[in-house]
Amino acid sequence: MYRIYDCLAHQHDLVLVIVALLIGLGGIHTAFNLYARACIGRLRQRIAWLFLTGVVTGGGIWATHFIAMLSYDPIVPVGYEPTWTAFSLVLAIAATTAGFAVASIAGPHILLSRIVGGLVVGLGISVMHFTGMSAMQVPAVVTWHMDIVIPAILLGAVFGMISLWLAGTAQTPREKLLGKVNLTIAVATMHFSAMGALIVTPDPSVPVPAQLISQEYLAIGVAVVATLLIAIGFVTALLDRQLRDHVSDRMRILGDSAIEALVLTQNGRVIDTNESFLKLANIRREDIENQDFLSEWLSDTPPAFQSGEIAYVETTLSLRGIGELPVEVIRREIPADDISDATVIFGLRDLRERYAAEHHIRFLAEHDSLTKLLNRTTFNDRLAEALEESDETGTPVTVMCIDFDHFKELNDSYGHIAGDHALRELGERLSKLFSDEVTIARVGGDEFVALLHHQKRSTEEEIAARSRDVAQQILDSVAIPIFINTEHRAKLAASIGIAHYPNDGNDAESILFHADLAMYRVKQSGGNDLVYYSSEMDEEYRFKRQISSNLRIAMENGQLALHYQPQCEAGDQSTHSFEALLRWTDPELGSIPPGRFIPIAEETGLIIPLGEWVLRTACQEAARWKNPLGIGVNLSAVQLQKLDLPEVVANILDETGLDPKRLELEVTETALIHNPARSLKILSDIKKLGVRIAMDDFGTGYSSLATLQNFPVDRIKIDQSFIRKLVSSDQAVAIVRAVINLSRDLAMEVIAEGVETDEQASFLTDHNCQSVQGYKYGHPKPISDYAHIVNPTEATLQPGETDGKPANRDSGIETV
Structure with missing residues (x-):
């Protein structure tokens, strides 16, 4: 050194x-x-x-x-x-x-x-x-x-x-x-x-x-x-450097003008990028220059793309310390020339907005737009998957059909905007019950369904208990009052029908149908409860289907008939009108009481044509009578919600030629409260025709003085349940006396139904009841049996005279 x-x-x-x-x-x-x-x-x-x-x-x-x-x-x-x-x-x-x-x-x-x-x-x-x-x-x-x-x-x-x-x-x-x-x-x-x-x-x-x-x-x-x-x-x-810089500058200007992110590589190494890529990755140019682009930034791309066999791929861009960004990448190769080596250009486009849009579209396709819960189609897919898994693993599955009680009244009272708000609120509450075990969907209107998965080794008792717990959670969440406005809170309830797979059905259609049957059983019992499906419900459903089918045939083949029951003056017992009552004798099932087939007709919608037939037939019959007696026809709650009912009544009166003053339409208090505003308009329009209105079954429904005050009622009908107890119940006596006095004070007529004994008749006469109706004065019969009254001759019977047969109790259930 x-x-x-x-x-x-x-x-x-x-x-x-x-x-x-x-x-x-x-x-x-x-x-x-x-x-x-x-x-x-x-x-x-x-x-x-x-x-x-x-x-x-x-x-x-x-x-x-x-x-x-x-x-x-x-x-x-x-x-x-x-x-x-x-x-x-x-x-x-x-x-x-x-x-x-x-x-x-x-x-x-x-x-x-x-x-x-x-x-x-x-x-x-x-x-x-x-x-x-x-x-x-x-x-x-x-x-x-x-x-x-x-x-x-x-x-x-x-x-x-x-x-x-x-x-x-x-x-x-x-x-x-x-x-x-x-x-x-x-x-x-x-x-x-x-x-x-x-x-x-x-x-x-x-x-x-x-x-x-x-x-x-x-x-x-x-x-x-x-x-x-x-x-x-x-x-x-x-x-050479000046020439290359000139070309590079032109390429950079061109690249920076592109919306897509561009990355240029030679031999796999990054030599340049445009501004769009730098903004996309939120980096500086020196942070990526000379890096292996595929291995460090596009590491998830398939080998075929890295080798150039395919030129397009959707993948993720690895961002250091930030995460991954979904991108689509297009690969283009520029062969080597006199100035530069072979260059590979990667064009990248941010897929976040597209993925978000696709996610939103998929969400809209799978969810209900109002409540954000799953919709019917998605729920059916989930149910099919659950049943398939149950078949493979033996895991029990429970389906619940949920319907909100009196939701229509909420819509009618506060409007559809309030109804939609209530559904959104209920949807938000029910969505909080979502878990891996519970899935809830809205399938239409105010109808919801729930899917419940159980543990593989659950016993029937555990399945029933778990189902009851979930159903009770649903009932509790629905019971919380819903804010409508500063003055009103709407309180709803729910009817829940429950069916278990595979015990209550062997496929998705049957298990949903049976849960729905159980739910309707709850509705018929007053709602706000849960019911498990049982095989008896199937029998009842089949019977209803048979009744509905046979009733259609009966309407087409003329198997229906009207019977008439006299309505008399309490004093001299002279007949002043008849009430038309529908009767049906089926060739297979025999005589079917109205109380059995009328509710089915209301459920199936047959009540509308059936009610028109009854009204038209009764008016035609009354128009032929020489004695211009009154004729009473019952209206169902379903008919009373049809805005064209006044027009239908007017047309039938024109067709039959019946004097409107002779026609009396009977409605129940229960029918009026479904939509008071609509009922009032319809009855007012009917009243303008000259037709009389009677309040039927007064005292058994939502009796209210406001009902009598607000609706154009001409006559009150005291329900037969009170008349039957006149002799044995002081309470019934008080109620009947009060109704008679009320009608007199309100300048309304009053008629007592179901009078069968002399004691009942005497009480009503003593208390100035104007009209009476019941087996004591005549059974519901074909009008031919009362020909001597409607078409009087010299050989007429005395007032109140019957055919001499004993007064057997009739069901007394009126038609629509």
């Missing part, structure tokens, strides 16, 4: 040493710029750039060597043999060209090729050095310290390998800097270490050739060669 220091400090001109180093740095700097260009582009262009790289690198190293030699003072005269001097330049150019060429080879062994290339360059420096040293001719004996020569050669080789290993493809300033520094160290350490190993022993007997290059001429020659080579390389690299 001391010999090296002594040689450098005392045997070298430090100014020339510095000049040599500067020339070496200039050459190496230009060389790596050329090498960076040689690593891209087509093969022919790469060969040309590699040769130019070798020329500049070899020339720079050669110039560095000989200028440093000129700074060396061996004490004896020095000359340089021209051939070996020129040959050393050729060796320097050849070695560096070969080394850089090997290092530029891309492939699976790229690291090995760079190390080997660096080794060739490092050894080439040594070969050039010792070849150049052999060109030095001095009158002396030249020997070497081999213990310094070998380390010098190794240092040159090691730093040469490090140089091209760290330089890579020299596409970034950092790679270039590392390559330049280490190659400069390789040249300097190898040269000055080797010079420290040189021993020059003067010997005048050593012959010196005559044709030598003097140090002065050598200095001029080296300076000219070094300047030309470095200048050629520098100018060439500068022009």
